[in-house]
Amino acid sequence: MKAEIITIGDELLIGQVIDTNSAWIAEQLNLVGIQVHQITSISDNRAHILIALGEAAQRVEVVLITGGLGPTKDDITKNTLCEYFNTELVFHQPSFDNVKKIFGLRGFRVTELNRKQAEVPANCTPLSNINGTAPGMWFENNGVIFVSMPGVPFEMKPMVTNEVLPMLVQKTDSNCIIHKTILTHGVGESFLAKTIESWETELPANIKLAYLPQPGIVRLRLTAFGSDNDELDIELDNQVEQLKKIIPELIFGFDDETLEMVVGRLLKERKLLIATAESCTGGYIAHLITSIPGSSDYFMGATVSYANKVKVIELEVEANDIEVCGAVSEVVVSQMALGARQKFGTDFALAVSGIAGPGGGTREKPVGTTWIALATPDKVITKKFLFGEHRGRNIRKAALAALNMLRLELLRMSAKDYLVLHK
Amino acid sequence: MKAEIITIGDELLIGQVIDTNSAWIAEQLNLVGIQVHQITSISDNRAHILIALGEAAQRVEVVLITGGLGPTKDDITKNTLCEYFNTELVFHQPSFDNVKKIFGLRGFRVTELNRKQAEVPANCTPLSNINGTAPGMWFENNGVIFVSMPGVPFEMKPMVTNEVLPMLVQKTDSNCIIHKTILTHGVGESFLAKTIESWETELPANIKLAYLPQPGIVRLRLTAFGSDNDELDIELDNQVEQLKKIIPELIFGFDDETLEMVVGRLLKERKLLIATAESCTGGYIAHLITSIPGSSDYFMGATVSYANKVKVIELEVEANDIEVCGAVSEVVVSQMALGARQKFGTDFALAVSGIAGPGGGTREKPVGTTWIALATPDKVITKKFLFGEHRGRNIRKAALAALNMLRLELLRMSAKDYLVLHK
Numbered sequence: 001m002k003a004e005i006i007t008i009g010d011e012l013l014i015g016q017v018i019d020t021n022s023a024w025i026a027e028q029l030n031l032v033g034i035q036v037h038q039i040t041s042i043s044d045n046r047a048h049i050l051i052a053l054g055e056a057a058q059r060v061e062v063v064l065i066t067g068g069l070g071p072t073k074d075d076i077t078k079n080t081l082c083e084y085f086n087t088e089l090v091f092h093q094p095s096f097d098n099v100k101k102i103f104g105l106r107g108f109r110v111t112e113l114n115r116k117q118a119e120v121p122a123n124c125t126p127l128s129n130i131n132g133t134a135p136g137m138w139f140e141n142n143g144v145i146f147v148s149m150p151g152v153p154f155e156m157k158p159m160v161t162n163e164v165l166p167m168l169v170q171k172t173d174s175n176c177i178i179h180k181t182i183l184t185h186g187v188g189e190s191f192l193a194k195t196i197e198s199w200e201t202e203l204p205a206n207i208k209l210a211y212l213p214q215p216g217i218v219r220l221r222l223t224a225f226g227s228d229n230d231e232l233d234i235e236l237d238n239q240v241e242q243l244k245k246i247i248p249e250l251i252f253g254f255d256d257e258t259l260e261m262v263v264g265r266l267l268k269e270r271k272l273l274i275a276t277a278e279s280c281t282g283g284y285i286a287h288l289i290t291s292i293p294g295s296s297d298y299f300m301g302a303t304v305s306y307a308n309k310v311k312v313i314e315l316e317v318e319a320n321d322i323e324v325c326g327a328v329s330e331v332v333v334s335q336m337a338l339g340a341r342q343k344f345g346t347d348f349a350l351a352v353s354g355i356a357g358p359g360g361g362t363r364e365k366p367v368g369t370t371w372i373a374l375a376t377p378d379k380v381i382t383k384k385f386l387f388g389e390h391r392g393r394n395i396r397k398a399a400l401a402a403l404n405m406l407r408l409e410l411l412r413m414s415a416k417d418y419l420v421l422h423k
Numbered sequence: 424m425k426a427e428i429i430t431i432g433d434e435l436l437i438g439q440v441i442d443t444n445s446a447w448i449a450e451q452l453n454l455v456g457i458q459v460h461q462i463t464s465i466s467d468n469r470a471h472i473l474i475a476l477g478e479a480a481q482r483v484e485v486v487l488i489t490g491g492l493g494p495t496k497d498d499i500t501k502n503t504l505c506e507y508f509n510t511e512l513v514f515h516q517p518s519f520d521n522v523k524k525i526f527g528l529r530g531f532r533v534t535e536l537n538r539k540q541a542e543v544p545a546n547c548t549p550l551s552n553i554n555g556t557a558p559g560m561w562f563e564n565n566g567v568i569f570v571s572m573p574g575v576p577f578e579m580k581p582m583v584t585n586e587v588l589p590m591l592v593q594k595t596d597s598n599c600i601i602h603k604t605i606l607t608h609g610v611g612e613s614f615l616a617k618t619i620e621s622w623e624t625e626l627p628a629n630i631k632l633a634y635l636p637q638p639g640i641v642r643l644r645l646t647a648f649g650s651d652n653d654e655l656d657i658e659l660d661n662q663v664e665q666l667k668k669i670i671p672e673l674i675f676g677f678d679d680e681t682l683e684m685v686v687g688r689l690l691k692e693r694k695l696l697i698a699t700a701e702s703c704t705g706g707y708i709a710h711l712i713t714s715i716p717g718s719s720d721y722f723m724g725a726t727v728s729y730a731n732k733v734k735v736i737e738l739e740v741e742a743n744d745i746e747v748c749g750a751v752s753e754v755v756v757s758q759m760a761l762g763a764r765q766k767f768g769t770d771f772a773l774a775v776s777g778i779a780g781p782g783g784g785t786r787e788k789p790v791g792t793t794w795i796a797l798a799t800p801d802k803v804i805t806k807k808f809l810f811g812e813h814r815g816r817n818i819r820k821a822a823l824a825a826l827n828m829l830r831l832e833l834l835r836m837s838a839k840d841y842l843v844l845h846k
Contacts, residue, residue, distance in 0.1 A: 011635050013459040014602060015450030016644060018443050022464070027438030036436040037471075039464035041445070044633075048460075111617050133613070152636060154816070179437060190556070194534050210467075212434050213575060221439060276706075276727075282713025283699075283706030286727045290705025293781050293814055301733040304699075304709045304725035306718075310767065314724070344733065358716050391716055393577070 001172050002037040003029050004056040008049060008067035008077055009151060012041045021066045021153055028160055032169050033177060034062060044068055049080045057144045062168065067151030069117075069134035078137075081148055082121045085141060089119040092126050095135040102133050124148075127163045131155045138167065145171065176229045180236045181212075182220040182243060183257060184250040185404050189213045192220075196246055199239075207239060215393045216400040217259075252407060259403045260288040266410040267298035274406070275344035276302040277315050277336040279327065280354040280370065285399045300344040305336065315339030315351075328353050328365055330373075330382050337375035348409075349375045350402045354385075356394045370398045374405045381405060424595050425460040426452050427479040431472060431490035431500055432574060435464045444489045444576055451583055455592050456600060457485060467491055472503045480567045485591065490574035492540075492557035501560075504571055505544045508564060512542040515549050518558040525556050547571075550586045554578045561590065568594065599652045603659045604635075605643040605666060606680060607673040608827050612636045615643075619669055622662075630662060638816045639823040640682075675830060682826045683711040689833040690721035697829070698767035699725040700738050700759040702750065703777040703793065708822045723767040728759065738762030738774075751776050753794055753805050760798035771832075772798045773825045777808075779817045793821045797828045804828060 005025055011017040019041055026036040037060050042048045044067075056063045068077030082088055096118035103110050117133045120126050127136030127147075132155035139146040147164055149156045184192060189211050193200070200209055206226055212219040222239060224232045244251060253262045267274055276285045286302035289295050303314050308327055311317040317335040325331050336351035354370025361367035368387040373380055385401055387394045428448055434440040442464055449459040460483050465471045472491075479486045491500030505511055519541035526533050540556045543549050550559030550570075555578035562569040570587055572579045607615060612634050616623070623632055629649055635642040645662060647655045667674060676685045690697055699708045709725035712718050726737050731750055734740040740758040748754050759774035777793025784790035791810040796803055808824055810817045 010631075010633055010646070011644060012446065012462065013449055014453050014644075014646070015446040015448065015459075016602075016604065016642070017635055018441065018446040019462075020441050023435065023438040023441040025438065026436055030437050036438075037466075038475075039435065039442075039462075041462035043460075052461075111613065113613060113616060154638075154813075179439075181439065190534065190536060193536060208433075210433055212440055215577075219439070221434060221437075223433070223437070278706075278709075280713075281710075282718075282722075283701075283709030283725055283727065284713075286706030286729075287704075287710045287818075290703075290707075290727075290729060291815065291818070295705075296729055299705075300730045301737070302706055302725070302727035302729075304706065304713075304727070306709075306713060306725075307723045307767075310724040314766075343737075344730075390577075392714065395710075395714070 001034050001062060001168075002060040003034050003062040003064060004037055004060045005039045006052050006056060006063060006065045007039070007041045007151070008044060008065065009041075010043045012067075013043050021151065021156060024153065024157065025064055025066070025160060028165060029062075029064075029168075030177065030179065032165055033172055034168060035177065044076055046076060046080050046083070049077065050084055053084050053146070057142070057146075061144055063144060063146045064164070065146065065148045066156055069148065069150045077148060078119070078121070081124075081137065081139070081146075085121060085123050085139060087122045090122045092118050092120050092135065094128070095120065095126055098128060098135070099133040102131075127159055129155050130158050130162070136163065138164070176226050176232055178224050178229065178232045178236065179255075180222045180224075180240060181255050182222070182240060182251055183253040183255075183259075184218045184220065184247065185216060185252050185259065185400060186250045187218070189218050192218050192247075192250070196220075196243065199243055199246055203239065204235070207235065216397040249408065252404065258288075259400055259407065261292055263403050263407050263410070264289065264292045264295055264298060266407065268294070270410065270413075272348065272410070273298055273300055273344075273346035275300045275340045275346040275349045276402075277340035277349060277351040278302060278304045279306060279311070279336070279352060280356040281352045281395055281399050281402070282306060284395050285350060285352065285402055288399055288403065300346050303340055303343065311336060315343070326365065328355055328369055328371055330371055330384070333371040333373040334375075334380045334382055337373035337380055341375040347377055348406060350406055351375070352398050352402055354387075354394065354398055356398075357389055357391045368394055370394070370401075372398065372402045372405060374402070374409060376409060381409065424457050424485060424591075425483040426457050426485040426487060427460055427483045428462045429475050429479060429486060429488045430462070430464045430574070431467060431488065432464075433466045435490075436466050444574065444579060447576065447580065448487055448489070448583060451588060452485075452487075452591075453600065453602065455588055456595055457591060458600065467499055469499060469503050469506070472500065473507055476507050476569070480565070480569075484567055486567060486569045487587070488569065488571045489579055492571065492573045500571060501542070501544070504547075504560065504562070504569075508544060508546050508562060510545045513545045515541050515543050515558065517551070518543065518549055521551060521558070522556040525554075550582055552578050553581050553585070559586065561587070599649050599655055601647050601652065601655045601659065602678075603645045603647075603663060604678050605645070605663060605674055606676040606678075606682075607641050607643065607670065608639060608675050608682065608823060609673050610641070612641050615641050615670075615673070619643075619666065622666055622669055626662065627658070630658065639820040672831065675827065681711075682823055682830065684715055686826050686830050686833070687712065687715045687718055687721060689830065691717070693833065693836075695771060695833070696721055696723055696767075696769035698723045698763045698769040698772045699825075700763035700772060700774040701725060701727050702729060702734070702759070702775060703779040704775045704818055704822050704825070705729060707818050708773060708775065708825055711822055711826065723769050726763055726766065734759060738766070749788065751778055751788055751792055751794055753796075753807070756794040756796040757798075757803045757805055760796035760803055764798040770800055771829060773829055774798070775821050775825055777810075777817065777821055779821075780812055780814045791817055793817070793824075795821065795825045795828060797825070797832060799832060804832065 022039045124137040137148040305311040341349035357367035445462045547560040560571040728734040739762045764772035780790035
């Protein structure tokens with residue numbers, strides 16, 4: 001069964017909003033063996049919506065539509081669906097009850113605009129919206145399923161999970177397609193390609209490899225096709241095991257894992273504590289670490305020492321060293337890490353000092369120059385990086401590089417080391 | 424002139440990568456009066472690419488294509504373009520010189536894979552790639568312009584800005600379309616719609632309004648069509664002035680501004696300093712503030728006091744108050760703000776303590792409960808919020824609410840207040 005996703009909204013076509021819905025929906029459909037053939041974004045325009053629906057119905061058996069269901073005047077999807085299916089809007093009491101419930105929870109009064117949200121085309125099965133007021137709509141027409149959902153991700157996602165996917169699964173007799181993504185940090189796409197070339201060349205015909213580079217991370221996605229899910233799982237696992245032997249240190253995780261998730265798990269398993277001292281990353285490492293639920297088990301806190309005097313007062317960096325070597329130097333970043341480890345009473349502390357840009361670069365230390373230090377129970381590890389010229393990317397790359405230094409050190413330490421640590 | 428954007432890549436259709444390119448390209452095209460009619464995402468599949476190119480050429484005069492130009496084996500766009508235009512690949516020396524230059528800068532050796540990247544279809548005008556090895560390609564065929572570009576945003580963006588847009592502008596005789604976006608914080612979409620209903624109803628026919636909600640922010644986008652750019656500018660400005668009278672406190676900025684940018688500008692203009700003390704936001708406010716270039720002019724630093732003992736030791740919160748009232752309480756968050764203002768020697772300090780979730784909620788303090796305090800030179804302002812159940816959104820909403828408290832306070836203070844402050 002093939003699907004097309006249609007996202008509706010002028011905001012998408014003028015580039016004001018990035019379409020994140022399609023990627024999420026595509027991922028969900030893949031999980032139940034439905035392949036997305038195309039994603040189409042169109043404007044809030046009656047004629048264009050009608051054409052897109054008609055074209056999609058020619059290409060696929062499932063058309064998932066998001067957007068255009070809000071309470072405000074720019075949204076016309078619902079009326080256009082009526083026109084496409086040659087039907088009319090009818091009032092749906094359970095949807096109106098939901099509007100009233102949602103508004104009650106938020107302490108708002110129901111307006112006439114909201115009452116209209118409970119109207120749906122007569123030929124649809126309404127889908128409930130647990131996080132908002134606009135119901136979803138399921139249509140079946142000439143062998144094609146159409147589902148219209150709100151564009152707000154927070155409302156659309158539970159609707160897909162709780163209602164659309166289960167209803168779709170009942171209609172499929174799916175062929176097997178599975179994915180496994182290997183997450184790497186440390187080298188760029190073409191260097192990585194060269195390193196794993198012979199492994200890649202020997203992949204069987206039913207396994208496809210794609211390189212997905214991001215700032216600081218290259219993801220390797222393996223896609224396997226076949227008739228038996230369990231067999232495919234084993235095939236992919238074998239390939240991953242072979243790859244691990246070629247690039248053991250570069251692989252930090254799989255699929256939807258993040259570096260902060262992996263590092264968090266390692267710290268938690270080993271009952272170790274971490275703190276950060278951040279200059280150019282400005283709290284971003286602490287933010288990444290604390291974005292993980294349960295991070296209070298291993299994260300104590302951070303000092304963001306943006307001003308030099310904060311480095312001196314809060315992290316006991318020698319003012320003279322800042323003067324002589326500069327804030328972006330091995331000696332200063334080492335002291336920052338030691339200061340943070342001391343202050344927060346943790347096993348480890350990460351410190352970063354760099355020139356994120358766009359200003360502040362010199363010939364000796366151009367924008368992108370970044371020192372990272374990791375204070376461990378018995379030493380300080382330091383490393384110098386030269387990232388690029390773009391502030392946001394530099395901050396992100398520095399944070400990832402810091403987390404990866406910690407990851408490698410945690411893996412390097414033996415079980416015996418931890419016992420000593422906790423004596 | 425109308426355009427279609429085609430993004431190519433299996434990763435888009437299995438939902439592994441979010442297509443951010445299209446939104447950015449669409450925005451750029453709008454700036455030069457080219458309207459994006461449709462965005463189409465398709466797989467790395469020869470047949471599908473050929474169909475999509477053919478269909479787009481029926482709909483529009485400009486087809487911008489991203490993706491599928493990497494050095495690795497999953498990329499087939501270039502060969503398919505040859506097939507579509509019935510031509511063949513030829514070696515392009517300047518593109519190869521660029522490959523060598525880029526690799527030289529990074530200290531890498533040029534591989535055979537990279538040499539292939541300098542091959543382009545014989546009928547194209549190659550476009551230079553200042554941030555990568557794959558050249559772009561400009562084609563003109565039966566009155567339709569096709570441009571193929573790398574999928575990596577960092578490489579594609581300068582190519583659009585430096586080469587594609589200037590070349591496109593030469594081909595246009597553009598009609599005028601301008602946008603103005605009003606950024607609001609503080610109320611939800613339907614409450615906002617009700618509040619500004621009469622203003623919206625009276626908008627002239629050539630001005631269109633769209634509501635674009637995000638967590639914590641509702642953006643109002645006005646789009647005006649006409650024949651004279653300057654006249655449209657004046658028309659939109661007039662509408663915005665009227666709106667400002669209806670919701671003065673809710674509007675925090677316009678277009679691509681962010682709350683952290685606006686707050687940064689206010690602090691800089693007034694020569695004031697800020698610090699943060701963060702518990703549940705875990706450094707995210709500091710990260711937002713320091714994401715702005717030049718923030719070292721007004722941001723001193725932050726204490727991320729994730730553990731309670733860090734609140735006590737670093738921010739001088741009374742341990743007894745944490746015990747009696749809990750870490751998420753008015754008394755504790757006030758002390759955090761005062762402690763940070765004292766520690767960092769700033770004019771203002773923001774503090775946040777809340778239950779981000781998913782764990783940690785109680786009946787009295789459910790997940791989402793958040794206290795925010797702003798210590799000013801003469802007082803502490805506190806406010807309690809009840810956000811939702813989703814960790815990431817709670818962190819984001821808390822950070823925005825905190826920045827907005829600071830913004831409103833900065834606007835409330837008169838010029839005289841600042842003079843007193845700097846005496």
